[in-house]
Amino acid sequence: MSMDRTSDDETFAALRAMWRQADPVPADLDGSVLALIDAELITSDVALLELIDEHTRAATVRGAGDERTLRFSDGTREVLIRIVPGPHGARIDGWSVPTVDGAVTLRCDGRRHETSAMTAGRFAFNGVPDGAATLWFEVGGAPSAGWKAGPFTI
Amino acid sequence: MGGSADSVEVRQTSVSRPPWAVAADAFREWLDGDRGAMDRLVSAMNPVLWHVVRAYRLDEASAKDVIQDTWVAFVRSYGSIDDPQAISSWLTVTARRTAWRTAKQASVQVATETDELEQTMETEPPAEDAAVARLDQSALWRGVQALSERCQRLLRIVAFDGRPDYRRIAEDLGMPIGSIGPTRARCLDKLRAALALGGSTLGGSTLGGAS
Numbered sequence: 001m002s003m004d005r006t007s008d009d010e011t012f013a014a015l016r017a018m019w020r021q022a023d024p025v026p027a028d029l030d031g032s033v034l035a036l037i038d039a040e041l042i043t044s045d046v047a048l049l050e051l052i053d054e055h056t057r058a059a060t061v062r063g064a065g066d067e068r069t070l071r072f073s074d075g076t077r078e079v080l081i082r083i084v085p086g087p088h089g090a091r092i093d094g095w096s097v098p099t100v101d102g103a104v105t106l107r108c109d110g111r112r113h114e115t116s117a118m119t120a121g122r123f124a125f126n127g128v129p130d131g132a133a134t135l136w137f138e139v140g141g142a143p144s145a146g147w148k149a150g151p152f153t154i
Numbered sequence: 155m156g157g158s159a160d161s162v163e164v165r166q167t168s169v170s171r172p173p174w175a176v177a178a179d180a181f182r183e184w185l186d187g188d189r190g191a192m193d194r195l196v197s198a199m200n201p202v203l204w205h206v207v208r209a210y211r212l213d214e215a216s217a218k219d220v221i222q223d224t225w226v227a228f229v230r231s232y233g234s235i236d237d238p239q240a241i242s243s244w245l246t247v248t249a250r251r252t253a254w255r256t257a258k259q260a261s262v263q264v265a266t267e268t269d270e271l272e273q274t275m276e277t278e279p280p281a282e283d284a285a286v287a288r289l290d291q292s293a294l295w296r297g298v299q300a301l302s303e304r305c306q307r308l309l310r311i312v313a314f315d316g317r318p319d320y321r322r323i324a325e326d327l328g329m330p331i332g333s334i335g336p337t338r339a340r341c342l343d344k345l346r347a348a349l350a351l352g353g354s355t356l357g358g359s360t361l362g363g364a365s
Contacts, residue, residue, distance in 0.1 A: 011342060015313045016205075018294050025204045029218060033196050033225050040229040105233075107185055112236060132186040136233055146233065151187035 049074045049149040065090075072135075072149040079135065079149045089127035090154050094135070096121040102138030102146070108154060130154050172316045173198045174242035181241040185232075196225070199242065202314045203249045209310035210253040211303075220256055224249040246315050247322055297348035305341035312338060 049072035057067045065085030072079040081094040092106065099121035106113040108131045115123050134150035176198040183191035203224060207217045227248050235244055298306055304327065312318050324331040 008342065011345070012309075012313045014294060015298070015309060018298070019205055019208075019310060019313070020201070022295065023205070023208055025201050026214065026218065029200050029204065029221065030193075030196050032218070033200060033222060034193065036222055037192060037196070037225055037229055040226055046233070134185060134187065138233075148233075 047074050047077055047147045049077060049079055049147055051150070051152055070152055074147075077147055079137075079147070081135070081149075083154060086127075089129050092125040092128055092154075094123045096123070096137060096147075100137045100139060100147070104138070105136040106133055107136065108133040128154055173202050174316045177242045177245070178239045181232075181235075182238040185238065195241070199245050202242070202246060202316070205314040206246055206311050207249050207253040209307045210250075210257040211307075212253060212257055216256055217253070220249060220252045223252055227252075243317055243319060247319060250311070250322070293349060294345075297345050300348050301341060301344055305337075305344065308334070308338060309341050309345070 051070060052073050053071035055069045057069070059066050067085075068083045070081050070083070072081075078097045079094060080097075081092055084091045084093075094104070096104075104115050104123040106115075106125050106128065108128055111129070113125050113128065115125060131154060132151050133154050134148060134152075137147040137149070139146045177195055180191045180195035180198060184195060200221065203221050204217065207220045212220065224245060228245060235241060298309070301309070308323070308327065311323060320334045321331050324334050327334075329337065
């Protein structure tokens with residue numbers, strides 16, 4: 001009774017084409033969804049902090065990478081991070097003002113590193129690989145309400 | 155800002171890639187700050203969401219509402235999605251759940267005007283897809299219509315959801331998880347039997363099951 005995989009795949013391809021033709025996606029769906037997403041993002045509780053300042057300090061130890069300090073702000077909130085390259089990935093030390101007490105998440109190249117904010121808004125990550133990164137700060141226990149800093153490169 | 159040449163290349167090659175893979179890349183790029191990636195995420199996923207939601211026989215306006223609610227839920231929760239690779243599943247499951255609830259509340263029985271659809275099937279030129287070009291589409295349509303509602307829904311969800319989560323589909327359809335695979339096979343068998351009865355073919359071979 002069982003059919004081979006190719007046959008199933010062909011049948012599903014034909015069914016997809018049939019339903020696409022019989023019941024096409026409304027032409028205005030993408031546009032209305034994108035407008036809705038824009039409106040939601042504007043009114044969402046995520047504060048977007050942009051990179052406003054970056055300093056590089058030459059390594060003091062031979063063979064070590066340069067240390068960078070990045071400052072992000074949206075005018076009222078501020079995040080400062082120091083990135084120190086290491087042989088097994090970078091170490092990132094950060095501070096937030098005002099103090100964030102929830103989880104701090106670093107997303108880097110699709111991977112997620114999470115830490116709890118330490119005292120006085122301090123947080124740290126170890127062994128972070130190179131790549132494009134963003135920092136997320138949870139405020140009040142709700143993932144949808146918080147801060148986002150970045151993107152920046154490690 | 156960097157990597158725009160790479161992004162262009164991704165867009166050009168994304169035509170033949172499965173929606174879940176395009177969506178995963180777009181979501182990751184959006185999280186990394188590429189605002190234009192949202193367009194790619196939406197255009198990759200909306201066709202999948204549309205057909206999954208319409209499998210619940212919602213009318214067009216209700217289906218649009220469900221899809222919009224799904225994206226609103228996404229904007230409110232994307233920070234908690236652990237794995238960007240799973241964005242397609244997250245959106246599909248959210249849409250399916252919302253569609254299921256909406257259909258249950260409204261008890262919508264008839265969403266598509268069958269006669270109207272049959273007319274469309276007969277007058278539109280066949281799709282360019284090789285398998286479909288050889289297919290008598292109106293026969294396939296009639297074969298699908300002859301299936302039970304549960305079979306139609308299951309086949310449509312599986313056809314468009316590139317990575318169906320059988321456990322959740324089983325919950326939503328009120329079926330034991332172990333029965334989804336056999337039910338899918340039975341639905342396909344019934345469809346093939348119906349097509350074989352009418353002498354229709356698919357992919358160059360007669361669709362008559364094992365006979």
